[in-house]
Amino acid sequence: MFGRFERMVAGRYLRARRGERFVSIIAIFSLIGIALGVATLIIVMAVMNGFKADLMSRILGLNGDLTIFGAGQTISSYQDNVAAIRQVPGVTRVTPMAEGTVLISAGSFSTGGVVRGITPDGLKDLHALSDNIDAGSLAAFQGDDAVAIGSTMAMHAGLSVGDKITLLSPNGKATPFGTMPRIKAYRVALIFNAGVNDYDSSVVLMPLAAAQRFLMLPDAVSLIQVSTTDALTVRPVTRAIAERLDDPRLRVMDWTQSNNAFLGAVTVEQNVMFLILTLIILVAAFNVISSLIMMVKDKTGDIAVLRTIGASRGAVMRIFLMCGAFVGVTGTVLGTGLGIVFCLNIERIRQALQHLTGTNLFDPTVYYLERLPAKLVWSQVIEVMSMALLLSLLATLYPSWRAARTDPIEALRHE
Structure with missing residues (x-):
């Protein structure tokens, strides 16, 4: 040319x-x-x-590709639902959680936060957390007094592994003088670094059984997190899970709906x-x-x-x-x-x-x-x-x- x-x-x-x-x-x-x-x-x-x-x-690693929750209620028969969800093709992880809002305090430090109850095996499968542990170990995350906190909260409160942290839940027992909030001290078993500042500064994890007792959710959970093989094609899995649930009051919301905006x-x-x-x-x-x-x-x-x-x-x-x-x-x-x-x-x-x-x-x-x-x-x-x-x-x-x-x-x- x-x-x-x-x-x-x-x-x-x-x-x-x-x-x-x-x-x-x-x-x-x-x-x-x-x-x-x-x-x-x-x-x-x-x-x-x-x-x-x-x-x-990070969002999907911490919250799953989709979430099952009850409309204004807890999920009581969650074991059967968990077993049914695991049979859906494309599902890789199913994690039941108990969740509640609490007041967190340690010495002069206090802040509002969220307690999430999760099984030790569920925490191990949650690689966004289990692969980013700054202090402590997964083996210590068990019992009635163990909790896991984020690195930002640990830094602001001056906490390290073995220190005590106090949680106050508004869900308490009714008395003639009104509802008495539940207050209990827990031992910091591990400190994680999720890489998301909001999560590291406000979320406290504890074993599922201990969380159910503290939040007064006997044999019930607040939500079920589900991860899939491909988050970009989550819609078919969402529909399949909705068909498997035994309670019509349960709702399924995937990440395209919860984080779409x-x-x-x-x-x-x-x-x-x-x-x-x-x-x-x-x-x-x-x-x-x-x-x-x-x-x-x-x-x-x-x-x-x-x-x-x-x-x-x-x-x-x-x-x-x-x-x-x-x-x-x-x-x-x-x-x-x-x-x-x-x-x-x-x-x-x-x-x-x-x-x-x-x-x-x-x-x-x-x-x-x-x-x-x-x-x-x-x-x-x-x-x-x-x-x-x-x-x-x-x-x-x-x-x-x-x-x-x-x-x-x-x-x-x-x-």
């Missing part, structure tokens, strides 16, 4: 001579603009992908960021148009000479197409490389900047997660590269067409 002569002339035009520095500087800035636009878009999309994937994995907002934000950052590449493409128009204006005499010695309009157009394409392709390749390298080392870069500035650049109390995630989706990288190349090539069409339309007679008349 591009002949040797055309490549030679285009290469000569890209090397600035004395008096042509200004045009080359504009071309360099156009290249840098495209590179920064592509890199920024790749980085932002990777961070949004990582944030969404990390958020989903939150995750939908993340998706919308991701799409809006893609659209906004695409404008950076578009602005850089306009710079390519400017630099090529100035180059065509500067090379009017050269174009006339080329046409006089036999170069066709197509050849002239291809020469300037190559000049613009070089800027676009080089900028896209450099930007893609920069974006990929940045994404692969984004956590190290964050920690280095945090160390230099002495500030917390990613506060988990604000951003819900404790680290800056990044997940490269190669299809998106290819999409960004293709879009940048397309915009860059489109930006070269008008200046190249204008160069090809140059009349050699009129151009040489004014030389």
Whole structure:
């Protein structure tokens, strides 16, 4: 498509001579603009992908893909329902839980929180917690006085393994003087780090039997968590479980219903960021148009000479197409490389900047997660590269067409 002569002339035009520095500087800035636009878009999309994937994995890892609960009541015959749910194809984990709101206190520290009763085997299967234990052991999570707390709560309350924590439940026994709340002290058996600040700061886990006694739920649970083989195809499993339940008052809610608004907002934000950052590449493409128009204006005499010695309009157009394409392709390749390298080392870069500035650049109390995630989706990288190349090539069409339309007679008349 591009002949040797055309490549030679285009290469000569890209090397600035004395008096042509200004045009080359504009071309360099156009290249840098495209590179920064592509890199920024790749980085932002990777961070949004990582944030969404990390958020989903933590939310689903802690709360399951779907939940069975009673409408305003507890689940009394939960053993039969658990056995029936385990027979549903696609179900990997079924965890009954007793849940209640409590007041948590330890010394001068006090806060509201949630008690969740779970069996030791259920906690072991809950890998989001069992694989992230900061202190203590799963073997100690048993008996009537053992509890597990999050790392944030332990830090704020100054607690360690073996310390005592007091729980106050509003569900108590009725007396002539009113309902007396239940108060009991428990021993911290282990400290976990779920990676979600809200969970680490407000949830207390205890063995299911102890939680049932403390919350006054004899032989009953508050909910049943279920995990599946694929969270993205949870709807068929949800329908199958609903058909297996023996109580019509029980409800089944999967993550697409309980977290749909939150995750939908993340998706919308991701799409809006893609659209906004695409404008950076578009602005850089306009710079390519400017630099090529100035180059065509500067090379009017050269174009006339080329046409006089036999170069066709197509050849002239291809020469300037190559000049613009070089800027676009080089900028896209450099930007893609920069974006990929940045994404692969984004956590190290964050920690280095945090160390230099002495500030917390990613506060988990604000951003819900404790680290800056990044997940490269190669299809998106290819999409960004293709879009940048397309915009860059489109930006070269008008200046190249204008160069090809140059009349050699009129151009040489004014030389």
